[in-house]
Amino acid sequence: MCETKGEGHHHQHVAVHRNVMEANDAIATGLRRGFSARGVLVLNLISAPGSGKTALLERTLAQLQPLRVSVLVGDVETERDAERLRRSGVPAAQIVTAGTCHLEAGMVESHLPDVDQPKLDLLFVENVGNLVCPTAYDLGEDAKVVLVSTTEGEDKPxxxxxxxxxxxxxLVTKADLVPHLDFDREQLLENIQAVHPGMAVLEVSAKTGQGIDLWLDWIRAKVGEKQSLHA
Ligand SMILES: Nc1nc2c(ncn2[C@@H]2O[C@H](COP(=O)(O)OP(=O)(O)O)[C@@H](O)[C@H]2O)c(=O)[nH]1
Ligand SMILES: [Mg+2]
Structure with a gap:
């Protein structure tokens, strides 16, 4: 949980936190089992606010046909992102967390019926914009995908x-902006590898389409892998 309680409540807070995480993980395990039985790939997109999660999905969704794709998007307030994403022609539903800085498995479970489809191949979950809180909450996904934009600074990893x-x-997003920035590409890539040696990295632009083919290839390979495992 991101909410900080007073120092005096520290032990109580730790115990509550543990129970919340256990409850979350139990729901996530159930979700994962259900998705696996159906061969549905689930990707959990995580970044700071404004890194370009929704823009990337807008660029991506239409090109994934004939895959059947749905999206759940979390924000603290407003339905704006779900409205943007529905224009791509795929089922998209907003999860308004009303202050909570991350999505929890129970929110995915209760909103899944809003976007579910027969023979669903792929569910994107756009998490609440935040690089910290969403990290700890398993949503039953196959993989987390982290986005960092070229404007955020090389030190973020x-x-x-x-x-x-x-x-x-x-995903290093907003690659189109590089000519306008003092952005040290090599430094960012080095910092990513320092934290996660061997991590797969793609440089993309939702604006120009740079790198989008490689992102689509990565997604299709993951969908294929999931479907062959659970056919
Ligand atoms: N130049 C450029 N701007 C982008 C790109 N992707 C997103 N943006 C802009 O960045 C802002 C935030 O994007 P959004 O998709 O809402 O980010 P989110 O909060 O991570 O979902 C918007 O003004 C987008 O137009 C990109 O690839 N290039
Ligand atoms: Mg968004």
Whole structure:
């Protein structure tokens, strides 16, 4: 949990936190079992606010046909992202967390019926914009994907190592802006590898489409892998 309680409540807080995590993990395990039985790949997208999660999905969704794709998107307030994503023609539902800084497995479980489809191949979960809180909450996904934009600074993997460690793929977004920035590409790539040696990294732009083919290839390979495992 991200909410901080007073110092005096520390032990109580730790115990409550443990129970919340256990409850979350139990629901996530059930979700994962259900998705696996159906061969549904689930990707949990995590980044700071504004790194380009929704823009990337807008660029991605239409090109994934004939795969059947749905999206759940979490935000603290508003339905704006779900409205943006529905324009891509795929079922998309908003999870409004009303202050909570991450999605929890129970929220995915209760909103899944809003976007579920027969023979679903792929569920994207766009998490609440935050590099810390979403990291600890298993949503039953196959993989976490972390996005870091070229405008955020090369040091972010070092400052937020947990998400870079846990994610399977890092997407360096807004690659089109590089000519306008003092962005040290080599330094960012080096910092990612320092935190997660061997991590897969793709440099993409939702604006120009740079790198999107490689991202689509990565997704399709994961969908194929999942379906062959659980056919
Ligand atoms: N130049 C550029 N801007 C982008 C790109 N992706 C997203 N943006 C912009 O960054 C802002 C935040 O994007 P959004 O997708 O809402 O980020 P989210 O909060 O991670 O979902 C918007 O103004 C987007 O237009 C990109 O690839 N290139
Ligand atoms: Mg968004």
């Amino acid at each position: 070092l400052k937020y190592p947990a998400i870079f460690h846990r994610a399977e793929l890092a």
